Amino acid sequence: MEATTTKTGFEKYPAYKDSGVEWLGEVPEHWEVVKLKRLFHEVKKRTNVELNCGSISFGKVIFKDDEKIPEATKKSYQVVLKGDFLVNPLNLNYDLISLRIALSEIDVVVSSGYIVLHNSVSLDKNYFKWLLHRFDVAYMKVLGSGVRQTLNFNDIGNSDIVLPLIAEQTAIANFLDRKIELIDQAIAQKEKQIELLKERRQVLINKAVTRGLDPDVPLKDSGVEWIGEIPEHWEVKRLKYITTKIGSGVTPSGGGTSYLDSGIPLLRSQNILFGKIDLEGVAFISDKTHNSMNNSKVYKGDVLLNITGGSIGRCHFVELDLPLNVNQHVCIVRPSEDVLTVFLNGLLASNVGQGQIWFNQQGGGREGLNFQSLKNFSLPLPPIAEQAKISLYIEDFSKRTYDAISSKQNEIEKLKEYKATLINSAVTGKIKVN
Template sequence: MAELASMPKYEAYKESGFEWIGEVPDSWELTKLGSCLFPVSIKNCPDLPLLSITRELGVIERDIENQDSNHNFIPDDLSGYKKLEKGQFGMNKMKAWQGSYGVSQYTGIVSPAYFVFNFTKSINPEFFNWAIRSKLYVSYFGSASDGVRVGQWDLSKDRMKAIPFILPSEKEQTAIANFLDIKTAQIDEAIAIKEKQIELLKERKQIIIQQAVTQGLNPNAPMKDSGVDWIGEIPEHWAYEPIKHSLKGIIDCEHKTAPFVDETDYFVVRTTNVKGGKLQMAGAKYTHEKGFTEWTRRGVPKVGDVLLTREAPAGEACLVPDNVKLCLGQRMVWLKIDRERLIPEFAISLIYSSIGRTYIDFLSSGSTVLHFNMADINNIPVVLPPLKEQQELVEFIRNESGKVDDGIEIQIQQIEKLKEYKTTLINSAVTGKIKVPELMADR
């Protein structure tokens, strides 16, 4: 991708009068949205398709069959809904602060609470959509909205009319819109390629774990039938059995919610904190000393033991980390591993291999929500090499998975840089910080 600093600039600039916009090309018009838009309200079109206005995509056709995507009530009588035509600007004024607005590519109807506008100036709708949905403008819409609390902020028409807008010539508008169509599509394609590479790396990591926990590291080791279809053959000197034989006990969570407080001394582990074999601190909740004492009356989880989710979702696991005082939230279970039989790190690999995943999938077959009971957990299948071999496998998996994780992290960082570049490119183009080639207007 071309560096923005190397792209051409306009010959002369002037102050916009707004710090968040900065300087703009001298030939561009400084105006306000109130001069660019005229509100319209046409109703009684109930036969037109329903549209939604979203933060991520702007105006989209609403999938009324998909209940998961329809959180808002749809009345039987749609005669009060507003008509939004292709090329008009629509806005969810209650969510304008997060960017829920855009120029429509469809003709349909939207909530009567939404704003619908026609353009009053010579404005290219595609350019306007790029500009108004840029991060620059979304942030300003947030500052222009107000209310009791975030999530219920409102944007009045008067405040919206006062929002500044800068207009290049019609030809420049078309050139900028075409330029951004092409360049952002290229960036999106590059991101998609990297996301695919991440998926391939994750598959590679799963293969590494799978081969290690079912075949070991010696390709010439004699094999035997495990007696389980989805496991197949395992090394002859390995054992296959339920995990209960390698546990000193299972401690269930308290079946009530811990008292959450602002202090950060006692971490309450919930199912949302356990994912992909790791303890995630994002969204962590904490309790006070009294709550910790009550929620650990059956015991304090020891470093290196296994925490397992019973539901929402079931079958995620992680090790108890060092230097963290934690107790179990709802739907969590603590597995007290017998370390003379099973190394906890090896148990985690087994749970996330096809050995554990197939068992979990079998339990969830025909059920909308999988819930582990104690019998289910006791019977999680494990294959047991000798302890020394388990340790060798743990180190092998850790080293090889670490290499894959490093590759995944590189791809993630590159994706973030591409997204940042895309944001900066859009902001720079719609405010004239870079000059788009005029020939783009003819594409």
Template structure:
């Protein structure tokens, strides 16, 4: 599809390197060491940490995120990084951690900071695109393992010996300009679709909130519920506490050794399926509520035999309410508000039991559940379409980069 949309070079020749394959006749093949040299700079007092991320962005860590990193206390072996350096992450290059730094700073010695061996003959941005093509196509892993069994390290010595396609500098620069423009447009299209998905997810939450608090009859007389998160409700509805409909308790701990690939019963935690077991601790009609950690407040309706872990609460339904309706009400209630911990999120059973919820007649509960399900189906279909469009855009971007940096298309 891409090759048909863009012109090709007038002629091609065999590069003489198996994995490089055919290249435009005007291109050369050169080893990394004749294109780049590795810099070993000292660190300056004002230098901040530069991080090479897997998406090819190389920037000051504080510009992007600071959590999730292990900070070295003494920074042994740290080196200076300069704006414009081609930076290769020895441990993560196989996953795409190769790019051009947009900042001056310092980095761990795991990085290789490379500059053109001869100024004006190499565009580092071209080789950032090119090396990420090699990495994400799996070639880098294969080559690294061939050099160093069972290791995916890609050090400067490996890069130095690597045979690389070498277009004339004018073509390198033209390819970079072409890809920068195309990739920016594709990334913006992806961002817009991701925002549309976020808005659809918000719409899903609004659909639940409106249905379980205001009902389906827009002309129904309303009254104040007396509860902040609920607001007004139809005048003939009641407000009751969750404990009126059933009792809840924490699930039971289970170890990894108790999980079995071929177990009879599903094991659920705060976010659903964790594995399988030959034991169960619940049976019947119940709601599973994530009670701790990242899935705190997550709601899942369940029936039948399962093992529910101690990462979740088990709310048994007494039969005086539709379990499907109550599950939707709990989703609308945003149980994260009940978090009692300043550290790891935590919801207690007592807080859930004493939560006030709107309580319409049973026939209205069932109508509300059906209304939400119908709306969810439409929203879910829209989200699936957006997600497939994002996947197609990302695949197109990858294919476009690969075609441009390998000379399969001509962008001049």
């Protein structure tokens, strides 16, 4: 039987058979379907305290350089050598993102919770790097479904995988190494372009809210070191004098148990991003709880600012006219009639606002910004008519920037989908490579 080609132009094998394994589907007729334990065995070598500690991070074995592990604990660790496969079989019930199998390129020691695999037969490890990647993504989480949270070697070893001829293994591995490197480079380039778009937007907003739109306007010293020169007809005012409210919410009584599947959105720090308020994954509270938290009700035109944790300083304004509330990690900054919402948000997101946030953090190990410090922020302020022009400029440029970013993100998603399809097609024999 002659070989055929796919719609994408890749050659197919002459004949296929049903593998009997859902995630593999049809495989080339001459390929074997075998138990993983026929090809790999578990290794439990202990220990070499001279080696650095390691772990898996998104499909790679990495050093944990800054982790201080007592020598007594380290002695219970197991050795992973370059060329071994490391499997993280833990917490499959809630961690659905991490890639859990990696071909190690370094010598490390890892905790006894990991599974270390060494090949029992001659094979191309680079091919199995890609096959086990597919096994991880397509099937490993199925093994850990239901009440099972952790796997052992028997679970993995009794799973079915394919075994091409070793020459085919090498051809597939070389093909994927080349192709995936090119795809990853394209993704990295687009991610860099997104960062450059964000940086350009930030530069232009910084300039707009501190110097205005007229490049020839006369300047004066603002009298504030971190603001520098401003247009001579502008003022510098403290935030408390251009707002009617600065305050946060509280965690509802009962904490997370009070959250509902629907109701009034309760905005938390993860919902407040630069450039938008993200309602994906938002918590909901009842009307009764919402009304009991009257002081932290949110209205259209409010600027919301994260005041604790790693996302401190992220801010955006409320564009939706619907009932909303916030918890204690989000501050409501409600503008007075002296400042427009978009302009105020631009000030807080600018280097002037973010610099003061950074300088005034309180709380030792956990970053935090108190209301008194926030109220005393010094900010440049043009007349309201000029604020309106600057706000329109910010909104127009931001829309064009975010449209461009969205386009790049869509391109990245398509590349990632193509990457996943290519890996699956190659390692399971849906396409024949040379």
